Amino acid sequence: MEVKDGSFGFDFEAIYTKVSEGESFTNILSDEREINVRFTELENKTEVVIIFDAETENSIELQKNGWQAILNNFKLYTQSL
Numbered sequence: 001m002e003v004k005d006g007s008f009g010f011d012f013e014a015i016y017t018k019v020s021e022g023e024s025f026t027n028i029l030s031d032e033r034e035i036n037v038r039f040t041e042l043e044n045k046t047e048v049v050i051i052f053d054a055e056t057e058n059s060i061e062l063q064k065n066g067w068q069a070i071l072n073n074f075k076l077y078t079q080s081l
Contacts, residue, residue: 031055048074 002009014027014035024038033053040047050067054060
């Protein structure tokens with residue numbers, strides 16, 4: 001993954017270990033950390049919850065902000081379709 005201006009990027013590799021279509025998925029990153037993503041219908045919206053094993057290189061706050069930025073961009077993308 002990389003920011004649009006190319007100033008920062010990182011590799012993102014994962015293996016999906018469980019997929020429940022339209023409901024959730026789980027994957028394992030190359031460093032063995034697990035990520036769980038859940039989708040819940042709320043009237044005319046979908047709530048997306050990501051639970052992740054934190055890594056030790058960056059602060060928890062920075063990691064949370066990173067995931068939130070990904071979700072915010074995903075929301076903008078889906079609203080443009």
